[in-house]
Amino acid sequence: MRNFLILLVGLAALIALPHGLSFSQQEILVFLVINVLLVTSYRLLTLTGEWSLGHVVIMGVGAYSSALYTKELGVYVPVSMLLGAVTAALLAVLLSFPLFRMKGFYFLIGSFAAGEIIRLIWKRFREPFGGVRGISGIDPMPDFSVGFYQFDFFEPVSYYYFAGAIVIACLWILWRIEKSPVGLTFHAVHWQDKLAQASGVNLRAYRTLAFAIASGFAGLAGALQGHYVGTVNPNSFDIEVMVFVLTWAIVGGTATFYGPILGCIVLTVLNEIVLREMGLEQARPLIYGAIMILSILFLPNGLESLVQKATRRKTTAKPEEKAAT
Amino acid sequence: MVELLAQTGLNAVYAASYISLVAVGLVLIFGVMGVVNFAHGELFMAGAYAVVALYADMHVPFFVAVAIGMAFVGLLGLLMEWALFRPLKDNPLGGLVASIGFLMILQSLAVMGFGVRMEHIPPVTQEVVRFTDKVGLPVARLYVIVAAVVFLSALWYFLKRTRFGWALRASAQDPEAAALQGISITQTARIAMFIGAALAGVAGALTAPLVSVNPHMGHSVIVTAFIVIIVGGVGSLEGAILASIAYAFVHTFVTTFWDGVLADIVGLSLMLIVLIVKPTGLFGSADRA
Structure with missing residues (x-):
């Protein structure tokens, strides 16, 4: 029942989303x-x-x-x-x-x-x-x-x-x-x-x-x-588009189903909305490249590992437990 | 017809020269550090832009500009080793992804510093070595050929005859055993990265007045280099040189008699065939990947 409600709210949000843009x-x-x-x-x-x-x-x-x-x-x-x-x-x-x-x-x-x-x-x-x-x-x-x-x-x-x-x-x-x-x-x-x-x-x-x-x-x-x-x-x-897909997957992480989706959404929002609004058009590949390097250096398991950590803390209260990947 | 063939042959020798400089550097880096440097084409581009900045804009003598460009790109290689490849040593996909990130950074730095448009570089020399009326080799191209012969012979001497070279080859063959013999793996990685990057840099610097210099020029260079190292056998320096020559001849002749896109298709197909039939490459024996 609870899952069904979450699903319903999520769906409503997805339907409402474009109207604010x-x-x-x-x-x-x-x-x-x-x-x-x-x-x-x-x-x-x-x-x-x-x-x-x-x-x-x-x-x-x-x-x-x-x-x-x-x-x-x-x-x-x-x-x-x-x-x-x-x-x-x-x-x-x-x-x-x-x-x-x-x-x-x-x-x-x-x-x-x-x-x-x-x-x-x-x-x-x-x-x-x-x-x-x-x-x-x-x-x-x-x-x-x-x-x-x-x-x-x-x-x-x-x-x-x-x-x-x-x-x-x-x-x-x-x-x-x-x-x-x-x-x-x-x-x-x-x-x-x-x-x-x-x-x-x-x-x-x-x-x-x-x-x-x-x-x-x-x-x-x-x-x-x-x-x-x-x-x-x-x-x-061409290969540049492929590099973007690769980045989404790597930054999001591929151990979970939602990891790449998360990477794709976060980076697209950052790329299209934040950077474009800020007028950093020319520097976009630079920032993208830097994000790629930083995430592989400091977040090798992707954004999904952050999510996993956050949810695991709630259930087992053992944050230092290593992710079993 | 004979003259056309001879001229195309000369063009192929020139192409083989700079391709082998790039490919040998890539193989050296892969052999010693086990990473595929996707940014290698952009190191080539960085060398070319060093010549744009120093020779075309600041009027430094050409060969001084080339030398500075070569050293600069070598330092970029050291930077990559220190910032990217060393921390990611245990992550096989990591080095590759990081080098793609570095590629994008270099590319957009070039766009921001110089603009997207093609750079115009005044010719270094207009002289042509004439063999017959219709067959000639521009001296600027001769420089590239001479540089390839000199640098690759020097590298060969360094690897086969000096202690550092032995250490380098030892850590390419078996890093752990080499470390047990007291060879510093970090040191050999640094040397390999510097040499590999500098070779790409000098190739870019010397060819800058002969090609269209633009921020996206690295793309075709890296594709070519990949074809060459796969055909030659990953990790084999001799294979890379022989494959560069073979590829340059095939590509130049197909371009001359048909067209450039078809030549690219032929090159990539050759690589695919080699991957299918003999994945260790035509000249490769040991296989590290």
């Missing part, structure tokens, strides 16, 4: 919601112990393919978004054959190379990818009505509700996956790979599964972004 802040909110999905899907991949540098490009695959399906084949937008996600997941399965011959550092570099190749292909081939300028004039999500609320997708608020509902549903699915036997096996693949293998777990299959699921959700995030912005181009999915 300016137009540009509402737009940032839409991106924030999409990025939450992106970074959470990234975490699913890190569960198996692999850190990819190609995740943002996979997101781009979702955006590009969804855009092309609507433009070239005339697919209805919500359907094409799903198809975009499926395309990203299928591509991940394909990429897993070369990439999962590698682990650790090699996987990191390999995923970067694979991502860059995809990105350069978008850049090089004007048909059908539009070259450097990418694809513009992507069909927006068609307006619709659900009785009590009229979705008008010129308004960021409407898109926020639409994307927010999808993202919440996706987060719930990702959460269920993590808590399922499959999710527990992902943990085992990371921390006890030899034992897992000896117990008959097909490591390769589970790593591929995690990669495909994570990529599918990243692709959906990309499609949501593409149909909102109306354009996609190779540069919006």
Whole structure:
């Protein structure tokens, strides 16, 4: 009952949130919601112990393919978004054959190379990818009505509700996956790979599964972004964006489900609202870089470790107990 | 056609020179400290901007500017070792993340100090060494080639013939055993970081008048360097040099006969193929990662 009330209040706050913000802040909110999905899907991949540098490009695959399906084949937008996600997941399965011959550092570099190749292909081939300028004039999500609320997708608020509902549903699915036997096996693949293998777990299959699921959700995030912005181009999915995703995950921490989300929200608010309002536009990467360094030096377990400490103090009153990570 | 081939070959030799300077530094740092320095491309950029500030703006003689730039970037390397890599020694992902943070700091410092636009640097010399009417090597490019040969030979001598070099190689092979022999791991890490950074700095400084100097120039440099060290075998200096030469030839020829983006795709594909077929690299044997 208590949890249900908290959930209800939280939901009400999320619904009320955009009404106190300016137009540009509402737009940032839409991106924030999409990025939450992106970074959470990234975490699913890190569960198996692999850190990819190609995740943002996979997101781009979702955006590009969804855009092309609507433009070239005339697919209805919500359907094409799903198809975009499926395309990203299928591509991940394909990429897993070369990439999962590698682990650790090699996987990191390999995923970067694979991502860059995809990105350069978008850049090089004007048909059908539009070259450097990418694809513009992507069909927006068609307006619709659900009785009590009229979705008008010129308004960021409407898109926020639409994307927010999808993202919440996706987060719930990702959460269920993590808590399922499959999710527990992902943990085992990371921390006890030899034992897992000896117990008959097909490591390769589970790593591929995690990669495909994570990529599918990243692709959906990309499609949501593409149909909102109306354009996609190779540069919006380059390594700098990937660095931001990596920072969110690292600053938030990846031991818990909420860690990366926390990192994403805190840094986005800091970045977009605080720094932009203060007019520190040029110094933003500098401050971002400094935050990254400081958090890895002084908060190696991320913001989530602060939350864990605070909640544990309440329950066990033993603050000096080490986090069992 | 023969002349075009010869000219492209010369261009490739020039490209191989500065790529190998950058890649060897990266390999040295990785070998001794076990961290992947993502900021290496920005160290290259810092060297280039040192020449912009000293030679183009303050009219210091070119080679003095290059020397100061090299030392300055070496000091940046020491700073990174002290502030980032030493405290994060036990955190394998930490050094990488910290170097990405450092990369962003250097990049935005360059933007704030010099602006986003491309810098114009007056040419150091207009002379060209002519082989035939159509085949020539600009002297400014010759400087880079000579520098690569000189510095890499000096490094080779240092590593193979001096006590410090032995200590460095020992701590790259087995840090614990080296420490037990009385080698200071911190000291060797510092030396490796200084040399590695300075090599990137001198490459950036010497090529500054020949390329477009801008705050984001480090990106393509680090991508190239990664390709080279993977193809050459992570941790192998000889492999890095050979792979630089191979990569420079492939890239320059594809760029000349087709286009630059395709050349990048070919380079990255080569790296991916090497990662799949022989992850230890074409010339690598020992594997530390």
